[in-house]
Amino acid sequence: MFNPDINDYQLTSIITECCGGVAVVYSALYKPTNQNVALKRYFVDKTKEKAALIQQDIMTRKELQHQNILPYLTSFVNGRELYVVSPLMTFGSCRDILDRYFHEGLPELACAIILRDILLALQYLHKQLFIHRSVRASHVLVGADGLSRLSGLRSAASLAVRGRRARLHRLPPPDHDNANLMWLSPELLEQNLRGYDERSDIYSLGVVCCELGNGAVPFAEVATTLMLTEKVRGSTPQLLDCSTFPTFPEPCLPLHDAEMKSMYNTDSGVGDSADGVSRLRHVYATRKLSDSFHHLSEVALHRDPEKRPTATQLLNHAFFKQIRKTDYLPGLIGRVKPIKPDPNDMSALLLQQKMSDMEIKKTTEWDF
Incomplete structure (x- = not known):
């Protein structure tokens, strides 16, 4: 069980903004068990029109339990903001x-x-x-x-x-x-x-x-x-491979294992440049x-x-x-850097201070 109390969570890092800018996801430490979790913070003033959708998400996750569906741990209202707690998914989406x-x-x-x-x-x-x-x-x-x-x-x-x-x-x-x-x-x-x-x-x-x-x-x-x-x-x-991407002039040949390993284990670095686009076309047209x-x-x-x-x-x-x-x-996917909670993240520390100064007040807009 996870307590629905903001004081039991220490924000450690900002992970991402989501839901069209109406929510931010943080990594946080659940202090009673010293466990890393994800804390999604919804800005209530921005989410009035989406309140029903957010409630739908929470109620459905409460009802459904499967190892390949993101679990719901708890949720609570603090001041004018809603927080939903989930396990921390280290590699993101x-x-x-x-x-x-x-x-x-x-x-x-x-x-x-x-x-x-x-x-x-x-x-x-x-x-x-x-x-x-x-x-x-x-x-x-x-x-x-x-x-x-x-x-x-x-x-x-x-x-x-x-x-x-x-x-x-x-x-x-x-x-x-x-x-x-x-x-x-x-x-x-x-x-x-x-x-x-x-x-x-x-x-x-x-x-x-x-x-x-x-x-x-x-x-x-x-x-x-x-x-x-x-x-x-x-x-x-x-x-997209050599069988469906016929515009590249090079012949349709499968890549050897060593070439595939080299391709997938170096930084992509494609960007928006002409060279980057050309390289991406080359990848598609020469792989099988x-x-x-x-x-x-x-x-x-x-x-x-x-x-x-x-x-x-x-x-x-x-x-x-x-x-x-x-x-x-x-x-x-070894080149993917996992999310590493940083307890010294100043933006998270400042937000934590702001939250601790807020009066905890459950509003009728969020009824779980």
């Missing part, structure tokens, strides 16, 4: 890992381990008659134990309606800047009479396959209206991803939801046969 260290995409085995963990979370969610509706790399967090955990449950919805399983017809709550649209399935975006069900999450997983494998967010450079039109017409993202990886993304991204496999079926896909019990995700 997969989107952070891609942006900072793997611009060209993760090693294929690392992709397999992460995607397996996401599928285990989705298998559990779907058996509980929940749809996640926001599966993307920024909502997949990697811990020091090598496990990936699914977060972002504020968009989750139950398929159980009046005691019966049903299809949904409404859109998920809008995320900031409609950022979630790039991962949503065509049938969800169409909003037709057929509705959608848990196989919409499988489509999002297919988009995440390309996100992890390529490093880039699919559809990110496409205007929203055009992206929606292309999705509905059946256009899907692809894994496995046929099973391509097949996994293709079946998950099938335009017809009835032809998409379930999470359980995908867990038996040949792509995951490469994973051995001894494979350890942090070792495969």
Whole structure:
């Protein structure tokens, strides 16, 4: 049990800003057990419109318990701010890992381990008659134990309606800047009479396959209206290698193990320069991803939801046969620097002082 008392937590470092600027995540020390945790601080004045979504996230996490879903530890109100406590995921989100260290995409085995963990979370969610509706790399967090955990449950919805399983017809709550649209399935975006069900999450997983494998967010450079039109017409993202990236003049040859090791264990340093873009194109055009990886993304991204496999079926896909019990995700992404709480972080210390001066007051806006 974790106490819902700000005085039991010592902020140690600022990790990131999130949720469109309405929240900040800190590492903190839970003083009664000397345990490092993550403390998400919501600014209540900025989150009035999103209060229901934040409550949805907390209530869903309370209800669902699985090793691949980010656990809820406790939450409390201090002054005009809400705090939610979770385990500290030492390596951050997969989107952070891609942006900072793997611009060209993760090693294929690392992709397999992460995607397996996401599928285990989705298998559990779907058996509980929940749809996640926001599966993307920024909502997949990697811990020091090598496990990936699914977060972002504020968009989750139950398929159980009046005691019966049903299809949904409404859109998920809008995320900031409609950022979630790039991962949503065509049938969800169409909003037709057929509705959608848990196989919409499988489509999002297919988009995440390309996100992890390529490093880039699919559809990110496409205007929203055009992206929606292309999705509905059946256009899907692809894994980029020599079989799908034909514009580079060099021949389509698989890389040797030594070359792959060199590629994935040096700093990416792509940046926005012409040289950086050229190097990234060279990486895509001269590498060869496995046929099973391509097949996994293709079946998950099938335009017809009835032809998409379930999470359980995908867990038996040949792509995951490469994973051995001894494979350890942090070792495969060795250049990623883990979050190291710094008790001397002045910004965290100043905030801690400010919080200790605030009157603890529970407001009716946050009722858990």
